[in-house]
Every structure is written in C-alpha cells, then in structure tokens.
Amino acid sequence: MTAHAKPPTNDLEAFWMPFTPNRAFKADPRLVERAEGMYYYTPDHRAILDATSGLWCVNAGHCRPQIVEAIQRQAARMGYATSFNLGHPKAFELASRLAHLLPGDLDHVFFTNSGSESVDTALKIALAYHKARGKGSKTRFIGRERGYHGVGFGGISVGGIVGNRKQYGALLPGVDHLPHTHDPARNAFSKGLPEHGGEDFAGALEGIVGLHDASTIAAVIVEPVAGSTGVLVPPKGYLERLRAICDRHDILLIFDEVITGFGRLGAPFAAEYFGVQPDMITMAKGLTNAAVPMGAVGVRGGIYETLVNGGPGIELAHGYTYSGHPLACAAGLATLDLYRDEGLFERAAALASGFEAVVHSLRDAPHVIDIRNLGLMAGVELAPRPGAPGARAQEAFQRAFEEGLLIRVTGDTIAFSPSLITDPAQIEEMVAVTRAVLETID
Numbered sequence: 001m002t003a004h005a006k007p008p009t010n011d012l013e014a015f016w017m018p019f020t021p022n023r024a025f026k027a028d029p030r031l032v033e034r035a036e037g038m039y040y041y042t043p044d045h046r047a048i049l050d051a052t053s054g055l056w057c058v059n060a061g062h063c064r065p066q067i068v069e070a071i072q073r074q075a076a077r078m079g080y081a082t083s084f085n086l087g088h089p090k091a092f093e094l095a096s097r098l099a100h101l102l103p104g105d106l107d108h109v110f111f112t113n114s115g116s117e118s119v120d121t122a123l124k125i126a127l128a129y130h131k132a133r134g135k136g137s138k139t140r141f142i143g144r145e146r147g148y149h150g151v152g153f154g155g156i157s158v159g160g161i162v163g164n165r166k167q168y169g170a171l172l173p174g175v176d177h178l179p180h181t182h183d184p185a186r187n188a189f190s191k192g193l194p195e196h197g198g199e200d201f202a203g204a205l206e207g208i209v210g211l212h213d214a215s216t217i218a219a220v221i222v223e224p225v226a227g228s229t230g231v232l233v234p235p236k237g238y239l240e241r242l243r244a245i246c247d248r249h250d251i252l253l254i255f256d257e258v259i260t261g262f263g264r265l266g267a268p269f270a271a272e273y274f275g276v277q278p279d280m281i282t283m284a285k286g287l288t289n290a291a292v293p294m295g296a297v298g299v300r301g302g303i304y305e306t307l308v309n310g311g312p313g314i315e316l317a318h319g320y321t322y323s324g325h326p327l328a329c330a331a332g333l334a335t336l337d338l339y340r341d342e343g344l345f346e347r348a349a350a351l352a353s354g355f356e357a358v359v360h361s362l363r364d365a366p367h368v369i370d371i372r373n374l375g376l377m378a379g380v381e382l383a384p385r386p387g388a389p390g391a392r393a394q395e396a397f398q399r400a401f402e403e404g405l406l407i408r409v410t411g412d413t414i415a416f417s418p419s420l421i422t423d424p425a426q427i428e429e430m431v432a433v434t435r436a437v438l439e440t441i442d
C-alpha cells in the first residue's frame with residue numbers, strides 16, 4: 001500500500017495538537033468553526049463568549065471586515081514576495097507605522113512570523129550588537145522564573161516554565177534566571193501593581209551580575225506582565241529598577257510584549273504604560289489581530305546603526321522566508337488602522353477599572369485564593385485539588401465552555417483577557433458564568 005492509499009484513521013487523529021493532551025481532547029473534542037466580534041460559534045451554532053481574545057491575540061475582536069478585506073485584496077494582488085534583497089511597499093509602510101507607535105527611539109523593526117521567532121531574533125540581535133561593538137564576551141542571557149518566551153530553543157532557555165524545558169536537553173548555554181515576582185503571602189488580591197517586592201525581586205539582578213560579571217552578560221529579557229504563567233503583575237518599581245541595573249552594567253533590556261503589546265494595558269505597549277524604555281520589544285499576536293501569523297522586534301536606532309555601520313555586506317545573518325509577508329503586512333496595516341480609528345487602546349484604558357472591580361468580585365467565590373489584574377488582563381487563582389494540580393481549573397475551563405464561555409487556564413489560574421472591543425455587560429457575563437461554574441465544581 002502506498003502512503004497515499006493509507007486509509008484515514010479518524011478525522012481528528014492526524015493533527016498532533018500543540019500544547020494539548022491529545023488523547024483526552026480527541027476523546028472529548030471541543031470545536032469552533034466561525035467567529036465574529038466577541039464570539040466563537042460551534043459547528044452546531046452555539047455562541048461562545050470569548051474571554052481570552054483567542055489566545056491573547058484577537059485584540060480588535062474576531063473577523064473584523066476591514067482586516068478580512070485587506071487580506072483578501074492583498075491575496076489577489078500579490079500573495080508572496082521575499083524580503084531578501086527585494087521589497088514590497090506594505091512591509092516598509094508597516095515598519096514605519098510600528099516605529100511611530102513604539103516608544104522612544106525604538107524606531108527599527110525586524111519582521112518574523114510568531115512570538116517565538118521574535119524572541120529568538122531579539123536574542124540574536126543582542127549578541128550581534130555586542131560583538132559589533134567589540135564586546136563579544138557579552139553572551140549570557142538572563143530570563144526569569146515563570147517567564148514564557150515561546151518555544152524556540154532561545155525562548156525556552158530564557159523561559160522559566162519547567163514543563164516546557166525538561167524534555168529538551170541542555171538548551172542554550174550561559175543562561176541564568178531572575179526570581180519570579182509572584183508573592184501571594186504579601187500581595188494576594190492586589191488591584192493593579194502589587195505593593196511589595198519591587199526592589200528585592202529586581203535587585204536580584206545585581207546578584208546575578210555579581211556572579212557572572214557584567215562583561216559576560218548580553219541581555220535581560222522579561223515580560224512586563226507575565227501572561228502565560230497566570231498574569232503576574234510586576235510590583236511597584238520593579239521594571240524601573242531592572243532598567244537602572246541594566247544601564248549601570250551595559251546590559252540590554254528586552255521587553256517581551258507578545259501579550260502586553262497592542263493595547264492590552266490600555267497603551268500601545270507596556271513600556272509606555274510603565275514609562276520604562278527597553279532596548280528591544282518583541283511582539284506578535286495583536287500585531288495583525290492574529291488574522292495572519294506575524295511577529296516583529298522593535299529595535300533602538302542605536303542598535304540598528306551599530307550593526308548596519310559595522311561593515312560591508314549582510315549585517316545580520318538572519319531572516320525568515322516569510323519575514324514581512326504581504327498578507328501579514330496587509331493585515332497588520334488594517335489592524336493598526338482599526339486600533340486608531342476605533343480608539344481601542346483608549347477603550348481598553350477606559351474599561352480597565354470596571355474590569356478590575358468586576359473581576360475582584362470573585363474574591364468570595366468558591367476555591368478562589370488570589371486575583372490579580374492590570375489593564376484588560378486578569379488572573380483568578382484557584383486552590384489546587386490535593387495531589388492534582390491544575391485539575392480544578394481544567395474542569396472549570398470545560399464547564400465554562402459548556403456554558404458558552406471561553407476562558408484560558410494555566411495551572412490553577414483562570415485568565416481573562418477579552419478583546420478591547422468588549423463592553424461592561426460582557427465583562428459582567430464572563431464573571432457571572434465563571435462564578436456559577438466555580439459553584440458547581442468541587
């Protein structure tokens with residue numbers, strides 16, 4: 001029998017699903033097949049209120065006609081052109097638009113296709129930059145416990161999620177980690193930035209620099225607010241302190257804004273929200289409203305100049321077949337138009353305090369041991385079931401889906417990150433359904 005003649009097993013079998021317990025899912029699948037605005041629709045036409053913007057990415061809501069039409073037009077005009085030694089106008093236009101949106105002198109943009117690629121790109125730029133300025137011994141990276149920086153080898157090396165690292169051997173050499181900033185003993189149920197720990201948690205960087213010496217350290221990478229590991233909001237003063245220590249030691253500071261970028265905190269980027277200027281920003285997700293995969297790295301002009309003026313020929317031996325893909329650029333431009341024309345970042349800022357109040361109303365719901373929030377992101381942490389971490393939140397996720405609500409769970413934390421087009425009534429509904437679900441599970 002030839003490969004082509006292989007009989008199909010069952011419809012769901014062949015797709016090896018990412019970050020999913022495949023056997024359990026395929027035994028009891030959940031499918032959606034259409035989406036619009038704040039809702040997904042199942043094949044049997046049930047509406048599911050999306051409290052997670054897809055996966056922290058559909059910041060302008062699902063299937064916005066302006067974005068759909070921009071992609072359609074571009075697909076018909078030119079579906080592909082390389083950005084290697086050739087260009088097409090929309091890639092330059094999108095880079096310029098992003099350079100304007102990015103804070104401070106982050107005025108150059110390298111295109112990728114995902115957050116993971118953006119992270120690995122930023123790490124490579126950091127190494128190349130130090131080498132170009134004669135500081136080639138600066139090769140170490142400092143990440144953070146509970147950090148998520150995608151799934152490339154660079155990203156899992158600087159990342160701090162044990163489960164994402166332990167299957168993959170020795171990873172990148174020369175990586176160290178800051179402590180995470182989650183301190184429920186002192187900061188449980190904080191609204192916005194927690195009071196305690198900013199100085200100490202960031203000050204740990206001095207210890208790491210002391211251990212390795214600044215002459216060996218290229219960059220520090222952190223999420224301004226850690227998303228995937230359960231919405232860990234930095235304590236007051238934390239990011240400012242990290243910036244100061246990096247400045248003192250000539251270490252680049254990279255903000256991974258794959259989640260916090262594009263309005264999640266009510267500002268274009270978290271860097272602006274916090275008033276802390278990083279040397280690079282990695283982004284993806286909301287860049288194209290997730291309608292076409294795309295990521296990017298925003299880079300300070302001085303870094304670009306150092307590399308580009310470093311000598312003749314290709315200055316950075318790096319790039320992807322799909323860097324600056326025309327469909328992604330068309331989607332990105334239409335998405336930035338929507339954010340601007342509908343004032344969606346401002347809308348998120350205006351919704352944030354009501355969102356905070358409603359989410360914190362879950363404080364007395366069963367199993368809830370902590371709630372944390374910033375902008376339009378919130379984590380509601382449940383007490384784990386004895387001996388079965390994650391099981392209670394997973395059951396809440398399944399029950400919520402049955403009740404018409406899509407939430408995201410990570411460990412025993414429920415995350416809410418609605419699209420910026422949401423409204424107070426939908427936020428109330430997300431929380432009411434979640435409360436009802438928590439009341440029915442043990």
Ligand code: PXG
Nearest residue numbers: 114115116148149150223228256258259284
């Ligand atoms: N950095 C950050 C901060 C992210 O949140 C990535 C990098 C990687 O992006 P890509 O596009 O390569 O997936 C991410 C992705 C979750 C969840 O459940 C979050 C992400 C991905 C999958 C699940 O919170 N964020």
